[in-house]
């Protein structure tokens with residue numbers, strides 16, 4: 001390694017360390033300022049809560065186990081709706097790709113449904129399906145499914161026609177062309193779509209829980225705000241932040257894994 | 263020699279909203295078994311269309327195509343079609359790419375795998391079996407595409423401007439290689455090209471098409487005297503080369 005390269009690497013390391021340090025500083029000073037403001041009554045800790053009150057609430061709920069059941073319910077609903085979106089999205093896009101007339105008929109409807117603010121559907125879905133997990137999962141699915149179908153279908157139909165011609169010279173039928181060409185060629189689009197979807201599913205589940213739930217973090221937020229237990233509300237929001245970071249990391253890892261084996 | 267392929271009065275048109283494009287009109291053609299034939303013609307005259315018809319991807323509107331005296335649809339003769347671009351799949355290794363045709367046709371036996379391995383070794387790709395296509399040079403990619411076609415053991419090979427994506431130097435080299443490969447295996451080959459010199463260098467017969475709608479304007483037999491065995495390279499050095507070139511060039515330009 002030349003001297004210049006060494007100097008460059010050193011400078012790069014120094015930069016990374018500085019950035020991390022400032023991130024940490026920002027976080028701790030925010031927490032500290034919040035706590036101090038609450039202690040010195042600059043802000044009303046009953047309305048704005050405070051880090052120590054949140055910690056206390058969290059520890060209490062850990063001890064009686066109630067927080068775990070809320071988290072499990074929300075996570076379970078998120079994963080379930082995510083799995084359904086993946087299968088339904090790819091399945092529907094496949095059917096549209098196989099039958100061009102069908103996709104021509106349905107395309108305008110999909111576009112309208114996709115541009116609709118989907119949370120508007122939630123109250124109606126709850127009236128139809130009842131106050132239960134089914135309604136929450138359908139709400140979460142309704143938020144992401146139309147965009148997913150359109151997105152994946154566009155990727156499918158964008159497959160290089162020359163490559164399709166190549167497959168046809170091998171006597172391939174539609175299903176063969178799909179399996180060997182269209183699906184692997186669209187894998188990147190599907191994965192980046194799924195990265196967005198896992199977040200959307202969490203949003204959908206929380207919206208659903210606002211309206212119809214007896215458990216879950218969304219329920220805790222709504223209930224907490226109604227009975228003025230802001231500690232619950234803010235704690236739930238923080239837990240949701242952590243969950244969404246973890247989910248994002250998970251999809252990131254899944255993406256790397258898929259890239260490696262394919 | 264026997265004809266392996268004959269076209270009689272073949273017509274083909276494309277239909278779009280904007281109108282009808284007559285691509286081929288009354289094409290009559292006989293191709294002998296084991297021969298190497300080149301097709302030249304102005305851009306858009308229907309050369310690729312002709313190959314699509316012969317490969318069975320499209321059906322003539324009128325006229326018949328016979329392969330070994332049987333209608334194309336009932337024939338058991340195997341036809342391999344090498345497209346202009348290599349169309350290697352980036353998500354597959356070179357080896358997996360080369361097996362694609364066999365896999366799709368559900369003919370992937372141990373024996374065929376052996377054949378493919380031999381081809382890869384013989385044509386300088388043995389060490390690149392597990393590489394991704396993006397790691398190959400243009401010439402290597404084209405050879406991989408040829409091996410993918412040859413793996414299906416076609417009796418007739420259709421080549422649609424297979425060298426057009428290559429730079430001139432590589433083009434000459436790969437042209438030479440591919441010619442030898444095809445001759446070694448005794449295949450019948452039809453090569454579509456824009457390059458008159460390439461057509462003369464590789465083929466025993468050059469078929470000249472008119473501009474659209476394409477019909478056959480002339481068929482020229484190429485007979486050259488070469489010191490050694492005839493290859494594209496020695497043909498380019500043959501004394502008759504330039505007069506063939508001028509003849510074909512004139513026919514193509516005074517339309």
Ligand SMILES: Nc1ncnc2c1ncn2[C@@H]1O[C@H](COP(=O)(O)OP(=O)(O)OP(=O)(O)O)[C@@H](O)[C@H]1O
Nearest residue numbers: 276278283285304305306307308309310311312474
């Ligand atoms: N799918 C299509 N729809 C409509 N017209 C087409 C289609 N494919 C080809 N054509 C038209 O048919 C004519 C013949 O096309 P073809 O691709 O066979 O020409 P070509 O001789 O191979 O041309 P080039 O030398 O540029 O490759 C062209 O004029 C083209 O515009």
Ligand SMILES: [Mg+2]
Nearest residue numbers: 309310311422
């Ligand atoms: Mg062409």
